[in-house]
Amino acid sequence: MNAKNFALVGGIVMLVLGALSLIPAFTGMSFGLPILRIETSYGLFLGVFALNIVNKALLIGLGLWGIAAASDPALSLPRSITFSRTVCWLTAVFAVLGLFPQTNTLFGFAPLFGAGIWLHSVMALTSGLFGYSVVRRTV
Secondary structure, three states, rough: OOHHHHHHHHHHHHHHHHHHOOOOOHHHHOOOOOOOOOOOOOEOOOOEEEEEHHHHHHHHHHHHHHHHHHHOOOOHHHHHHHHHHHHHHHHHHHHHOOOOOOHHHHHHOOOOOHHHOOOOOHEEEEEHHHHHHHOOOOO
16 A cells, blocks of 8 residues: 555545544434533544544545545645645644643544544554655656
């Protein structure tokens, strides 16, 4: 697998998960979760991952970006690399912020705690692998 395939597959997965998370049957109650400033569509997705509308919109947006980056016939490799590197750094920052009680809700805007820390860590490592393992040839 290369950065282009990762952007396409990762984009599809993020888009599908973001869309599924908008269905109330897949999102449990927010009972017992920390209070947020934005509690729209807030709950445990699949009973494990705390998400609100901010997380869900970001998932859908990243998914669309990944698909678009991989679909451009002329610039798919550089755009896929940029996508992978951006996802790497974004999710790495989210994983670190989720570790601390002062920032684990992104200042009240998005939950980053619990199983989200592990998911963000895996996403950062995986996207970093594809974003930084490609060596560009310069002529």
